[in-house]
Amino acid sequence: MRHTTNVSRRVFIKSSALTGAALTLGISFPSAGKETSILHAKDAESLGEELNAWISIDTTGKVTITNHRAEMGQGSFQSVPQIIAEELEVDLSQVNIVFAQGDGRKYGDQVTGGSSTISGSYQRLLRLGASAREMLIEAAANRWKIAPSECYAENGIVIHRSSGRKLGYGELVADASKLNVPSSVTLKDARNYKIIRKPLPRQDTPQKVNGKAIFGLDKKLPGMLYAVVERSPRFLGKVKSFNEADVKKSKGVKYVIKVQRDVFGIHMEGVAVVADTLWAAMQGRKALRVDWDDTGFDHHNTDQLYSKMKTQLESGQFLPFKTQGNFSTSFQKAEKKIEAQYETPYESHSNMEPLNCIADVRADSCEIWGPIQGPDWIQGEICGFLSLPPDKVKINMTFLGGGLGRKAFPDYPYEAAFISREIKAPVQVVWMREDDMTMGPFRPGMVYQCKGALSSRGRISAFETIMAGQNMGAQNPGADKSQYNGDVVDGLLKPYLDRIPNYRFGDTPLESPIPVMWWRSVYASTNAFAYESFLDELAVLAEKDPLDFRNEHLGNPRYTALIDKLRAVTGWNSRKKNEGYGVAITECFGSIVGEVAKVSRNESGKVRLDKVWAVMDCGWYVNPDIIKAQVEGSIIMALGAATHHATHFAEGKAVEKNFDRYLMPRISDVPEIEVHIMDNDEKAGGVGEPGLPPFAPALTNAIFDLTGKRIRTLPFKLNDA
Amino acid sequence: MASITLTINDQKHKIDADPAMPLLWAIREIVGLTGTKYGCGIAQCGACTVHLDGIPVRSCSVPVSAVASKRITTIEGLSADNSHFVQRAWIEEQVPQCGYCQSGQIMTATALLQRNPNPTDKEIDAAMQGNICRCGTYPRIRKAVKTAAAIRSKSTSK
Numbered sequence: 064m065r066h067t068t069n070v071s072r073r074v075f076i077k078s079s080a081l082t083g084a085a086l087t088l089g090i091s092f093p094s095a096g097k098e099t100s101i102l103h104a105k106d107a108e109s110l111g112e113e114l115n116a117w118i119s120i121d122t123t124g125k126v127t128i129t130n131h132r133a134e135m136g137q138g139s140f141q142s143v144p145q146i147i148a149e150e151l152e153v154d155l156s157q158v159n160i161v162f163a164q165g166d167g168r169k170y171g172d173q174v175t176g177g178s179s180t181i182s183g184s185y186q187r188l189l190r191l192g193a194s195a196r197e198m199l200i201e202a203a204a205n206r207w208k209i210a211p212s213e214c215y216a217e218n219g220i221v222i223h224r225s226s227g228r229k230l231g232y233g234e235l236v237a238d239a240s241k242l243n244v245p246s247s248v249t250l251k252d253a254r255n256y257k258i259i260r261k262p263l264p265r266q267d268t269p270q271k272v273n274g275k276a277i278f279g280l281d282k283k284l285p286g287m288l289y290a291v292v293e294r295s296p297r298f299l300g301k302v303k304s305f306n307e308a309d310v311k312k313s314k315g316v317k318y319v320i321k322v323q324r325d326v327f328g329i330h331m332e333g334v335a336v337v338a339d340t341l342w343a344a345m346q347g348r349k350a351l352r353v354d355w356d357d358t359g360f361d362h363h364n365t366d367q368l369y370s371k372m373k374t375q376l377e378s379g380q381f382l383p384f385k386t387q388g389n390f391s392t393s394f395q396k397a398e399k400k401i402e403a404q405y406e407t408p409y410e411s412h413s414n415m416e417p418l419n420c421i422a423d424v425r426a427d428s429c430e431i432w433g434p435i436q437g438p439d440w441i442q443g444e445i446c447g448f449l450s451l452p453p454d455k456v457k458i459n460m461t462f463l464g465g466g467l468g469r470k471a472f473p474d475y476p477y478e479a480a481f482i483s484r485e486i487k488a489p490v491q492v493v494w495m496r497e498d499d500m501t502m503g504p505f506r507p508g509m510v511y512q513c514k515g516a517l518s519s520r521g522r523i524s525a526f527e528t529i530m531a532g533q534n535m536g537a538q539n540p541g542a543d544k545s546q547y548n549g550d551v552v553d554g555l556l557k558p559y560l561d562r563i564p565n566y567r568f569g570d571t572p573l574e575s576p577i578p579v580m581w582w583r584s585v586y587a588s589t590n591a592f593a594y595e596s597f598l599d600e601l602a603v604l605a606e607k608d609p610l611d612f613r614n615e616h617l618g619n620p621r622y623t624a625l626i627d628k629l630r631a632v633t634g635w636n637s638r639k640k641n642e643g644y645g646v647a648i649t650e651c652f653g654s655i656v657g658e659v660a661k662v663s664r665n666e667s668g669k670v671r672l673d674k675v676w677a678v679m680d681c682g683w684y685v686n687p688d689i690i691k692a693q694v695e696g697s698i699i700m701a702l703g704a705a706t707h708h709a710t711h712f713a714e715g716k717a718v719e720k721n722f723d724r725y726l727m728p729r730i731s732d733v734p735e736i737e738v739h740i741m742d743n744d745e746k747a748g749g750v751g752e753p754g755l756p757p758f759a760p761a762l763t764n765a766i767f768d769l770t771g772k773r774i775r776t777l778p779f780k781l782n783d784a
Numbered sequence: 785m786a787s788i789t790l791t792i793n794d795q796k797h798k799i800d801a802d803p804a805m806p807l808l809w810a811i812r813e814i815v816g817l818t819g820t821k822y823g824c825g826i827a828q829c830g831a832c833t834v835h836l837d838g839i840p841v842r843s844c845s846v847p848v849s850a851v852a853s854k855r856i857t858t859i860e861g862l863s864a865d866n867s868h869f870v871q872r873a874w875i876e877e878q879v880p881q882c883g884y885c886q887s888g889q890i891m892t893a894t895a896l897l898q899r900n901p902n903p904t905d906k907e908i909d910a911a912m913q914g915n916i917c918r919c920g921t922y923p924r925i926r927k928a929v930k931t932a933a934a935i936r937s938k939s940t941s942k
Contacts, residue, residue: 264875264878265878265880267880267883268874268875268878268879268880268883269866269875271880271883271886272859272866272871272874272875272879272880272883272886272890273819273859273860273862273863273864273865273866273871274817274818274819274820274858274859274860274887275819275864276883277818278821278883278884280818280821280822281812281818340813341809341813342802342805342809342813346802413918414882414884414918415821415823415829415831415882415884415885415916415917415918415919416821416823416882416884417822417823462882462883463882464821464882464883464884464885465882465884465918465919466882467918495825496823496824496825496826688878692878692881692921692924693881695920695921695923695924696881696919696920696921697920698920699920699922700918700920721824721825721826721828722823722824722826722828722829722916723826723828727829727916727918728920728922729912729913729914729916729922730908730909730912730913730915730922730925730926731909731910731913733920733922733923735923736923
């Protein structure tokens with residue numbers, strides 16, 4: 064059904080490069096009382112609609128897609144065009160991709176986080192491609208004076224089915240751009256996909272193997288100065304004084320100034336050394352001596368933080384979150400019951416590309432370039448800081464040398480803008496590795512107290528988990544600290560909450576000056592270690608197979624299918640005596656992932672990780688090879704946090720400053736990884752993060768299976784297990 | 785400051801630099817070849833790997849004054865059109881995710897394959913041990929090194 068929109072609404076306005084002879088369609092995002100709709104770019108502008116220009120087809124048939132999400136390794140550079148090309152019926156080689164500038168008004172939420180690039184927008188992207196295709200078909204049908212239903216599109220060409228006549232998209236865009244956007248389109252059945260679900264190579268790969276890809280640190284502007292910053296190592300310290308005159312003697316140093324960056328509403332301080340080259344700035348910083356005022360806040364050691372968390376847990380005081388039935392009574396009455404405490408460390412993000420950002424602040428405008436995960440958030444932050452309207456603040460995204468959550472946080476562009484405003488010149492602020500690793504925001508360290516009881520049939524009758532640790536949400540200015548941390552059940556499979564009759568969750572937040580923030584898969588990355596280790600302990604108590612035990616508490620075909628798949632691909636039922644197998648299954652960002660680790664002893668009797676299997680159920684998906692790469696990477700990142708690195712604090716300062724102390728997994732630490740993807744008709748879930756949480760508990764459960772030793776504190780040394 | 789002539793990818797560059805400046809910064813900030821990356825500054829991560837007379841080194845920890853007489857090869861020197869067999873293998877195996885460490889990975893792998901055309905898994909692990917990848921592309925790096933070896937042996941046997 065084609066719906067004819069009110070013609071009087073259509074207003075033709077000035078032609079621009081974007082709207083000239085091309086067909087340019089974008090998506091408007093739902094605003095007050097309005098549905099998402101697909102519009103001509105030119106109409107949107109005149110109607111004052113909030114719209115972006117996602118696709119534009121020019122007279123040569125070339126398609127340009129504006130990618131609204133950051134590319135930090137997770138493959139949105141590939142996945143977004145793959146979706147549009149499918150319904151648009153073009154070959155990916157006809158498609159050119161450009162990065163969108165950060166503009167919350169144009170693109171809606173652009174923060175690349177929560178694994179949401181695809182899951183949050185795929186239906187809109189499909190409709191966008193299909194709408195353009197239908198308009199091109201209609202334009203061809205009009206030309207041939209036949210019904211659109213007699214035509215189909217393929218490879219950028221509209222074809223008349225009976226006569227075989229053909230018209231290329233390029234020849235049709237002028238006509239198509241005058242047609243109304245169809246109000247509804249029929250989307251393809253997944254079984255007929257030609258581009259989606261195919262392991263097509265990523266289009267950004269060629270420029271990432273010859274040095275041409277421009278990351279933030281590679282970007283240069285004419286007349287740009289360079290800054291390195293000595294930031295308060297105790298986070299909340301204030302600058303008392305610094306030896307400006309000494310530093311200024313250093314060659315090339317132009318300014319030595321006190322600077323600020325906004326971290327959850329707190330102006331964290333530092334001293335910037337600004338010079339005409341990066342090297343000169345680095346040399347100048349060597350001469351810098353800053354006297355800090357570190358009074359008025361705690362200078363914690365890691366041990367103190369963890370004993371504080373444990374004391375809070377022992378107090379029995381917590382903010383209740385979810386409850387069902389009566390946990391206390393059923394736990395007390397139960398005959399078979401256990402308690403266990405699990406600990407996970409603080410972690411830095413330590414992306415391979417350290418933080419950096421260029422800002423060029425003028426009298427009435429600001430432009431930013433950098434490896435940025437959250438351009439719209441950053442735009443808002445800079446607008447507030449400089450009191451500028453959004454159209455005067457332009458955010459440009461380069462490639463990101465990793466993001467992992469850290470590059471969504473707006474403090475580093477804020478600081479760059481602060482410096483540029485002070486010195487009235489464009490400036491690139493470079494965080495050296497030591498700055499990047501010690502300043503946070505970190506993944507918060509956590510302690511979990513778990514209690515569980517079994518019924519006479521070996522089912523969980525009572526379950527309680529109380530979490531102690533910093534609440535990210537409570538850092539914001541004016542945050543209500545009486546609020547529980549709603550992320551306490553992240554990672555836990557949802558059906559457990561339907562099948563366990565008595566449960567209670569809660570948290571007891573830790574107060575600390577250490578800034579904390581999203582780290583790939585956020586709280587699920589630590590919660591899952593507690594939940595999936597404890598479920599394993601309960602399965603042992605029930606004397607049941609760990610997969611059977613989980614399945615009994617799920618009773619949901621989607622989860623059972625995943626368990627069956629895990630059982631089949633791992634050879635679970637035929638595992639050998641001298642091998643340890645451990646499983647964990649978690650759920651976050653709309654996807655369910657099960658992982659099985661297999662361990663054995665090497666020649667010298669040390670525990671060795673032999674293999675990891677992963678089964679990913681992310682529902683509707685785009686590119687299986689990108690999904691596999693994301694799961695492989697998630698497992699290896701989890702391996703690092705489980706067995707290699709942690710950030711410690713001594714007298715309020717981060718201890719690990721570089722890769723000599725913050726040890727990363729190396730190639731020789733990595734086992735064979737086998738990834739399977741479930742095919743089903745479920746909604747699209749996230750891909751970049753959900754593969755991380757199950758790995759650590761799968762590994763420690765496997766070690767228990769092999770050695771009988773239960774590991775409840777991360778990180779641990781695999782060799783000592 | 786000293787005047788130093790660097791030979792990078794068969795081209796001579798006369799630069800004025802602090803003799804103590806690490807080669808990394810001379811390559812990136814003075815010569816302007818940004819494919820070589822800064823990751824740690826203390827020779828722990830391998831992102832800055834370049835070849836000196838064919839030997840892989842961490843350019844963040846080699847002073848520019850020490851390399852004046854050497855032949856320096858950076859990622860840009862392999863090929864601009866991705867025709868080099870290691871680049872081809874990296875594309876075939878779809879190794880990069882964020883891509884930041886990959887210049888260093890590729891330079892280390894290229895040096896390995898120059899001295900050992902058919903490395904075993906163990907030899908690959910040993911040679912690539914100094915290069916960190918935070919995205920965790922290690923399984924694909926292993927495959928790509930083997931693919932590169934196969935591509936080269938095919939092209940030389942013809």
